[in-house]
Amino acid sequence: MLELHIQKSLGDFALDIQAEAPAGVTVIFGPSGSGKTSVVNAVAGLMRPDQGRIAIGDRVLFDRAQRVNLPVNQRRVGYVFQDARLFPHLSVRRNLHYGGDHDATRVISVLGLEPLLDRRPAGLSGGERQRVALGRALMCDPQVLLMDEPLAALDAGRKAEILPYIERLRDEVKIPILYVTHDVSEVARLANTLLVMKQGRVVTQGPVGDVLSHPGTVPLVGVRAAGAVIVTKVAGRLLDDGLTELAFSGGRLLMPGNLGVLGQKVRLRIPAQDVILAREAPRDVSALNVLPVTISGIEQGRGPGVAVGLLAGQDRLLARITQRSLHRMNLDVGQQIYAIIKATAVGPEDVGH
Numbered sequence: 001m002l003e004l005h006i007q008k009s010l011g012d013f014a015l016d017i018q019a020e021a022p023a024g025v026t027v028i029f030g031p032s033g034s035g036k037t038s039v040v041n042a043v044a045g046l047m048r049p050d051q052g053r054i055a056i057g058d059r060v061l062f063d064r065a066q067r068v069n070l071p072v073n074q075r076r077v078g079y080v081f082q083d084a085r086l087f088p089h090l091s092v093r094r095n096l097h098y099g100g101d102h103d104a105t106r107v108i109s110v111l112g113l114e115p116l117l118d119r120r121p122a123g124l125s126g127g128e129r130q131r132v133a134l135g136r137a138l139m140c141d142p143q144v145l146l147m148d149e150p151l152a153a154l155d156a157g158r159k160a161e162i163l164p165y166i167e168r169l170r171d172e173v174k175i176p177i178l179y180v181t182h183d184v185s186e187v188a189r190l191a192n193t194l195l196v197m198k199q200g201r202v203v204t205q206g207p208v209g210d211v212l213s214h215p216g217t218v219p220l221v222g223v224r225a226a227g228a229v230i231v232t233k234v235a236g237r238l239l240d241d242g243l244t245e246l247a248f249s250g251g252r253l254l255m256p257g258n259l260g261v262l263g264q265k266v267r268l269r270i271p272a273q274d275v276i277l278a279r280e281a282p283r284d285v286s287a288l289n290v291l292p293v294t295i296s297g298i299e300q301g302r303g304p305g306v307a308v309g310l311l312a313g314q315d316r317l318l319a320r321i322t323q324r325s326l327h328r329m330n331l332d333v334g335q336q337i338y339a340i341i342k343a344t345a346v347g348p349e350d351v352g353h
């Protein structure tokens with residue numbers, strides 16, 4: 001567990017956060033200038049807080065009261081920036097060893113770096129370069145990994161190539177990973193924990209599914225980012241029409257594409273704006289997914305929109321509808337209704353493992 005208590009004045013800007021990041025990916029999400037990079041820099045030792053404490057388990061990196069401030073090279077922190085920052089004149093193998101002497105075989109295997117080892121950075125794609133940078137950051141056997149918008153400079157194709165490696169890393173390397181991004185599909189694919197920042201403060205934090213599907217989160221993350229993240233299992237593949245059947249606590253969902261082998265875990269982001277609500281189970285409707293749900297919360301927005309929190313089994317979903325529909329349908333907390341999800345609403349970028 002990474003414990004963060006950071007206070008810092010930077011000109012007119014004040015950073016003041018108290019947060020915890022367990023093993024797995026904690027995404028720091030928030031608008032530009034909200035202080036995300038400053039948090040990451042404080043953990044790396046590149047920025048010294050005015051007050052606070054930063055510790056990994058019982059290993060203290062910074063504690064103002066105890067006058068502890070470990071230098072960067074003693075922190076055992078791996079840092080991956082937006083640009084890979086590799087040494088252009090060194091091979092991938094030598095770039096990796098620049099990061100440290102830890103278990104290279106494992107790092108190379110987790111990140112699939114074997115075929116790249118003798119190449120130089122100039123001959124690699126942007127995604128491959130970031131994979132090498134990630135490998136280099138792991139070579140010091142870090143106790144925490146910091147990734148500051150590592151995919152921001154990549155196009156959609158290169159992003160799709162590297163995301164499965166980061167998923168694998170998340171599931172195999174049991175350390176806290178702080179991951180800064182603006183991109184909600186990266187949140188859906190990677191985050192275990194979500195920490196939302198605004199103007200130097202943490203406005204909400206918790207397991208990603210709980211935070212993103214909470215009706216109150218909509219104004220904090222924006223209407224496009226709001227929605228559920230649920231973990232399902234492949235329950236069957238319907239070869240003839242190209243759909244995969246997924247099971248979760250709320251029932252079964254049909255989604256397009258081959259999403260994995262039987263029993264495989266699939267994470268899905270279901271955007272709030274793509275969930276339709278109905279009082280009765282609809283008949284003759286084109287949407288394939290109709291789930292019985294219970295309304296768990298309603299949050300009125302400032303505009304014409306309303307966020308409706310839903311319980312489907314033990315999982316949470318979120319719908320964004322208009323106030324007009326809310327009143328017309330007489331919806332209220334505790335009611336049992338139906339959520340309708342179009343199979344095509346969930347894009348490939350919203351599906352992870």
Ligand SMILES: Nc1ncnc2c1ncn2[C@@H]1O[C@H](COP(=O)(O)OP(=O)(O)OP(=O)(O)O)[C@@H](O)[C@H]1O
Nearest residue numbers: 010011012013030031032033034035036037038039
């Ligand atoms: N050394 C500094 N001196 C003065 N102000 C600073 C300094 N470093 C950062 N700031 C200010 O602190 C605020 C937070 O910056 P930070 O880079 O942490 O935000 P961010 O959320 O990472 O933004 P972005 O998403 O644009 O990278 C900004 O207003 C920035 O101008």
